[in-house]
Amino acid sequence: MTANHPRYTTEEIQKRVDNYIGQFKEGYFSPLSLMARLSEETGELAREVNHYYGEKPKKTTEEENTVEEELGDIMFVLTCFANSLDIDLSAAFERSIGKIETRDKDRWTQK
Ligand SMILES: [Mg+2]
Numbered sequence: 521m522t523a524n525h526p527r528y529t530t531e532e533i534q535k536r537v538d539n540y541i542g543q544f545k546e547g548y549f550s551p552l553s554l555m556a557r558l559s560e561e562t563g564e565l566a567r568e569v570n571h572y573y574g575e576k577p578k579k580t581t582e583e584e585n586t587v588e589e590e591l592g593d594i595m596f597v598l599t600c601f602a603n604s605l606d607i608d609l610s611a612a613f614e615r616s617i618g619k620i621e622t623r624d625k626d627r628w629t630q631k
Pocket residue numbers: 561564589590593
């Protein structure tokens with residue numbers, strides 16, 4: 521992980537994305553379009569993972585991206601998704617991690 525950058529809370533991330541999107545008349549895409557965008561970016565992540573860790577080498581003409589870059593793209597689209605539906609990502613994460621911590625607490629080998 522790179523350290524030479526600002527640290528953001530989810531609130532700051534959501535606000536920054538909202539400020540960016542808010543400059544444009546078009547605003548957020550519809551949920552269906554955002555779903556397609558999220559799938560696109562997930563595919564791009566899969567491509568990078570396959571390139572770095574899988575068996576399929578890239579053609580020399582293919583653009584060099586990174587897993588970090590694609591995870592960032594997914595975060596951006598995910599944040600657009602949450603903002604467009606007025607979902608607080610901290611609350612969403614809390615629900616998710618709470619579920620995982622309780623439901624799956626005996627699933628893995630304790631260190
Ligand atoms: Mg991408």
